[in-house]
Amino acid sequence: MINIAILGFGVVGSGVAEVIFRNSKELASRLDGEELNIKYILDKREFPDHPLGNRVVNDIDIILNDDDVFLVVETMGGLHPAYDFSKKALLAGKSVVTSNKEVVAACGAELLSIARSNNIGYLFEASVGGGIPIIRPMWQCLAANKIDRIAGILNGTCNYILTKMEKEKTDFETALCEAQALGYAERNPSADVEGMDTCRKISILTSLAFGKHVYPEKIQCEGITHITYDDILFARNHGYAVKLLGMSKKESDGKVYVLTAPFFVSEENEIAGVNDVYNGIQVEGNVVGDVLFCGRGAGSLPTASAVMADVLDVIRDCRKTIGWKNEEADFLGDISNNVTDFYVRTKAGESVVKTVFGDVKTEKAGDGTAFFTGKMKQSDAEEKIALLGAETVKIRILD
């Protein structure tokens, strides 16, 4: 019997318990018949009616001091105390499996290093893309590649809202309300719609792909609150879908450029077809070409599926070395030097647009004017766009 503890019995934590119960036969078959036992659940709340209610404790030390507990599943969410508890567990010699992107993005290098020193695991498949296999495939299956680019739809809430806006020809606020009514968006949706959630996830994928920790606060971050139906319509008329992407790429200067922003994605690119609450992550390697991973990026059971893959892995004593090193100076490129093509929608008149941007082809979009800038340095584009006045929106084009 293998004893585990679950920290946090919310959406993901209770999903983990359900998967252990529901698929016990499949799990045992992967563990040479050994059974998994949830010895403790750490939560402030009590669950008197739950079959596992008698496993609930509210003191982390009970878990840390119990030598029978082989591994800890951290599904608390939030930075504190999840980070502190994870660190203590690792220092106590217990492997940790987490779904907590905030902790991995903020403290991954440190926790991975403690795990390595103690010859145990700190695994985080569930921290990006919910149940979609992405961390391990990138680390293991694409191991023979230099990664050139990652472009990911990493937030199901934003993707749902953008899809809804297009399908129902509606504005951001209306689509957000529908997403909230369906439980796809939280009452305070800012971490999702302002891009912070995507930012944390692209921080994790970039760190994994390029081997150095990239902290979220160093990543330029734009959300989708300024996108209108007119933008989406303009995009579709020109063969694009509007998607919020986490994006990182290695350029010929050897630096890695990372960004979270809405993009016009060409309909020729399969991620343009990833809709609703689905996530899609496109990885380009120098020998494999591009591969795409899609699925539900959140939810209790999908996320628990990824947590349990890590749990099985730790028990089978593999993949302890997954991860990356500490941050390194000069590793990241300055995103403002990044050359890209922009879509611009503005209330400035056509003559102003042409004075600033030269002979671009303009079109009416809603009660404004829209056009493509052609390729230019981000900083140059931003300078020019500033000249068009406050009511101007820019969206990048994905090559």
Place this chain on the structure above:
Amino acid sequence: MINIAILGFGVVGSGVAEVIFRNSKELASRLDGEELNIKYILDKREFPDHPLGNRVVNDIDIILNDDDVFLVVETMGGLHPAYDFSKKALLAGKSVVTSNKEVVAACGAELLSIARSNNIGYLFEASVGGGIPIIRPMWQCLAANKIDRIAGILNGTCNYILTKMEKEKTDFETALCEAQALGYAERNPSADVEGMDTCRKISILTSLAFGKHVYPEKIQCEGITHITYDDILFARNHGYAVKLLGMSKKESDGKVYVLTAPFFVSEENEIAGVNDVYNGIQVEGNVVGDVLFCGRGAGSLPTASAVMADVLDVIRDCRKTIGWKNEEADFLGDISNNVTDFYVRTKAGESVVKTVFGDVKTEKAGDGTAFFTGKMKQSDAEEKIALLGAETVKIRILD
């Protein structure tokens, strides 16, 4: 230094050599600095101008008898002598990594069992989906799931032809010629267009997902040679794309139903958007929901990328237990009992159609009549369709 031998220096074998050369730094970083050395290449031909020309041998025993050779990469293709050489290598205690779907589909259970007995690896990530990570993600990342269904576009040649037929409003033969001209189809394309290649790949995925070997000759197999542009147009007008799928699913009777056939795939399903030479594999698990893996399913470097992931894995001494057991009676269901909805195109008159199928809604398609049957048992559908005469075509609908 880790010595390996490559059996067969064709498209994939030479790609493996190129990846080892091109990404040597990345590979060494995954092997704690150890270098990979291609000690031998087995091929009947000589390669005097190739930098590795002096490594070429044409006697397998030189490789089998050299204790310095840690693992063998089998990229010969075809059943014999690839199977015989792989078996000898495993019996000699050398791990084998293969891209050869024919050998894995025909003899996987036997070779996996020899590998297990000798505590070495027989790995085959490259045998399905070229460079797309699929074998290991299914085995490892979805390990906590019961697999409910697999639906895969597994043959790039067929997908290219079907995409081309739609885009250029052309017939099968014309699209095939273009595919041949571009090198996407072989001069003798029958293994691709008649579905045998897809059949081998779904045999491998089904064996892996459900744990028992499913031999290709037990899988009903239809190709795409009978598909016309009219079928594709009819499909599109009703919200479907036509795709050749390898499909397997576990039904409530506990049996697994496997099939290779063209399907109408709803545009709501992301695999409908997987076009050109791309492969797309959709896996449904009971906790993860559906996940999709896409990418180039063939080609020298993509396939070599997958081969090298296995090579790294074997060297790092992991995943020896990947695989499945021998075939089992009563494991497979009789596909003729499978209930599905069919699209039918026939030269039979409308009154004949209505006599046989009742009040179905018919439409003109080319110089024939087309309609959906509604859900029925495959054997019933086939009986009724036989009554419509020889010039009748049926295509399944993907739920």
